[in-house]
Amino acid sequence: xxxxxxxxxxxxxxxxxxxxxxxxxxxxxxxxxxxxxxxxxxxxxxxxxxxxxxxxxxxxxxxxxxxxxxxxxxxxxxxxxxxxxxxxxxxxxxxxxxxxxxxxxxxxxxxxxxxxxxxxxxxxxxxxxxxxxxxxxxxxxxxxxxxxxxxxxxxxxxxxxxxxxxxxxxxxxxx
Numbered sequence: 001x002x003x004x005x006x007x008x009x010x011x012x013x014x015x016x017x018x019x020x021x022x023x024x025x026x027x028x029x030x031x032x033x034x035x036x037x038x039x040x041x042x043x044x045x046x047x048x049x050x051x052x053x054x055x056x057x058x059x060x061x062x063x064x065x066x067x068x069x070x071x072x073x074x075x076x077x078x079x080x081x082x083x084x085x086x087x088x089x090x091x092x093x094x095x096x097x098x099x100x101x102x103x104x105x106x107x108x109x110x111x112x113x114x115x116x117x118x119x120x121x122x123x124x125x126x127x128x129x130x131x132x133x134x135x136x137x138x139x140x141x142x143x144x145x146x147x148x149x150x151x152x153x154x155x156x157x158x159x160x161x162x163x164x165x166x167x168x169x170x171x172x173x174x175x
Contacts, residue, residue: 031155036081049090097118100115
């Protein structure tokens with residue numbers, strides 16, 4: 001094949017991947033905006049993972065996600081729904097306890113343990129630290145909740161897929 005044909009094909013494939021990614025971002029932002037508006041949320045703090053690719057190169061952290069493009073799309077969509085979005089740096093958010101502000105130790109399976117005996121998932125702990133950091137920057141006072149509900153979904157180019165609800169009733173399984 002001619003080199004120009006190969007270049008054109010490669011350009012077309014990269015463009016296709018970019019369009020697919022942008023469509024996933026649009027679906028994700030619209031879904032989040034609808035979900036947050038239904039829950040009465042007025043302000044959102046979003047962490048930006050700066051320097052993530054420089055920490056451990058080659059460990060799967062340099063991926064195809066364009067964080068800046070995602071945050072821009074999310075901010076525009078949230079603004080259109082009347083929700084303010086603020087970017088908060090993520091530096092050391094998973095290394096400090098969200099309740100006490102002290103240094104935590106990493107445990108297996110993504111858990112962190114506070115010296116005061118408090119345990120949490122590292123991502124939930126980081127999200128609570130981002131909330132506290134963002135609210136203090138705006139001069140708001142937010143109490144760290146005792147329990148956190150985590151919502152899960154899968155964004156696709158056509159829609160956002162909610163996970164199926166599991167029925168944990170053992171009586172239904174017994175013949």
